[in-house]
Amino acid sequence: MLLNMGRVLPLFFAFLIFLNVTTVSAAPIDEAREIIRNYYVDEVPEETLSKSTINEMVRYLDKFSAYMTPEEFERFMNAINQKLIGIGVVLEEHEMGIKVVSVIAGGPAERAGIQAGDILLDVDGTSLKGKAVQTAIPYISGKENTQVTITFHSQLTGQTITKTMTREVIKIQNVEYEMLGGDIGYIQLNSFAENSSKEILQAIDQLKGAKGWILDLRNNGGGYVSEALEIAGFFQSVTQAFQLRGKDNVPEVYDVTKQTLQFNAPTHILINKNSASASEMVAASVKEQQGAVLYGQTSYGKGSMQTIFSLSDESVLKLTTARFFSPKGTPVHEVGVTPNVETTIGGELTQSHRDHILAMVPGYKKMPSLENVPITKTFTVKMNQRMNWTGISEKDIQLVQLGEKQVSVDMNIIDERTVKIIPREYLQSKGKYLLTIHPNWQSNRFVKMKQGLYLEITVE
Missing domain, CATH: 2.30.42.10 (PDZ domain)
Structure with a gap:
């Protein structure tokens, strides 16, 4: 006989609810057989249920179902919790x-x-x-x-x-964060492990003043569904987390857990082909409710949910008991989540960072890009009229390594039309940079620049 726990919230790679089996004299194999018959997401043929060992039965189920000894389960849970x-x-x-x-x-x-x-x-x-x-x-x-x-x-x-x-x-540091150049708050989540939402809350608090946000879910294989509900609650316009369909195929929609601090500026989520399970749950929900823009490549496509069943001999059956969809019913399993902006593999962060910065300077004129510049590169800006360089400030020039921090520069006035911009450190080999010139300069007749400029740079 199974203990009825009511509405459960299991995990995708790790698990929230543990269903204990209570028996009078049933052997673990009989317990497992009954659990599979009653809870596995699809109907299981009697031929499979009649196998002589639990491992043999599980072998005919999906690849995310498994049978574990107590020692194997302990190591598995330690891995989930890093x-x-x-x-x-x-x-x-x-x-x-x-x-x-x-x-x-x-x-x-x-x-x-x-x-x-x-x-x-x-x-x-x-x-x-x-x-x-x-x-x-x-x-x-x-x-x-x-x-x-x-x-x-x-x-x-x-x-x-x-x-x-x-x-x-x-x-393993599960949540890593920093303020990127241009005041873009960057948070990387490696796993939906215990207390992930609390760590993200701390990160948002530490990155106060961010003008944009990037949540990095690349290579994140999932974790606790409770944490996915919490993390989806950081997005202001997102109210529903996912739709779940169990053995009866009846859809049930779960709400997010709203947070006291939220992403309060334009937000991007980074995904790739190794973003799976709970990562896909959050990405699908946020994309559908327009809580953020997704950058990267189509995710893995693990839209199934597992529940842990503890057997009477303390061994454990991990069983796929449901599949999840976006709140409106868009499938994820074996499909994945497609990004709003598809990028090159490895280029997700630089593309997102670039777009964040340029969104803050609409109307700026794009100058011809510079390709394969040396790490010692300096930049010469030549104006088409004589300038009044009095009061020129470093704030008027912004050199940002994309995916990294802003680079400090010195300015050397050459003549009435020309100024040289000199980075205080060598540029990063293979790095990508964005040089922005804000329209705060004036001519010698005190006529202000009408339009800002920006220049994209790649280093050899």
């Missing part, structure tokens, strides 16, 4: 093995050259093909300072590479 000993990777299932969704900065995997998109094929001689993430994690994680040898397929080179790494405690 408490890790291992090599520093976020993973998902793939037909070839286990796919790397993202790599933790400074961890063993990054130092070994593993990148997001690579496929882990083999760990210490054990093939990962056909294994679920929670099954693969015990092979990859382990005790601190022990070694693990991993063979992986590189998406960059197409080669198969083997590396030996030393496991270590991975310290």
Whole structure:
């Protein structure tokens, strides 16, 4: 007999509600069989339910359903909440093995050259093909300072590479934030983990005065649905979080949890093909209710929800029990969320940052772009009339590295028509910059500039 918990709010990669099984004498396999029959999102053939082990039954379900020992479940939940000993990777299932969704900065995997998109094929001689993430994690994680040898397929080179790494405690900062050039508040959310909404609230408070916002959900594989409801509540025009359809296929719409502080200026969300589950829930909802503009590429397409069922022997069944849609019913599962502005892979942040800055200076004239300039580049501005340089200020010139901070500059007056702009630091190789000249200058006859200018720059 199952304990009826009423309306539940489970998670997509992690879980909120735990449904305990109470029995008189049923074995765990009988408990699992009944749970699957009653709660799995689709009808399951009796042939599948008659299998002799739980693992065999689960093998015929979708790839997000799994059976775990207590130890496997503990490691799985630690990974969701970003408490890790291992090599520093976020993973998902793939037909070839286990796919790397993202790599933790400074961890063993990054130092070994593993990148997001690579496929882990083999760990210490054990093939990962056909294994679920929670099954693969015990092979990859382990005790601190022990070694693990991993063979992986590189998406960059197409080669198969083997590396030996030393496991270590991975310290993950889930929410990272800073004020970008032009007073654009940037917040990166790595997982919908516990207390994510509280950390974002703190970030918004610390970034007071932002004239625009960027919420980065790239490579975010999901997490607690409760946190997705909270985070959707940071967007002023968003009132509904998602639509859920369970085994009965009856739609039910859930409201967001409104926050005391919200994004109070134009807002962008960054997504990519590795944005999944709860990330897609927020992106789909915010896009539909015009709470932000989405930049990037179409997301992963995981529109299914899992619930955790604890069995009498303390093992755990993770089961897909519903699918989610946008509040108005737009599907996400196996479709993904399409951005409003499609960008190049890796160009999401620079494009968003550029558009934020230019939106604040409407009517400015675009000057011819500069391509492949040296890192020592200086900029000479030549006016078509004699100028009164008295009172010229650094505030009149804005040089911003896109995706980064504003660059301080010095100005050297050459003559009555010419001024040189000199960055106080070398430009970043391969960096992209935006030079904006605000119309605060006057001619020697005190005629003010009629129009501001801007110039886009790429560095060699």
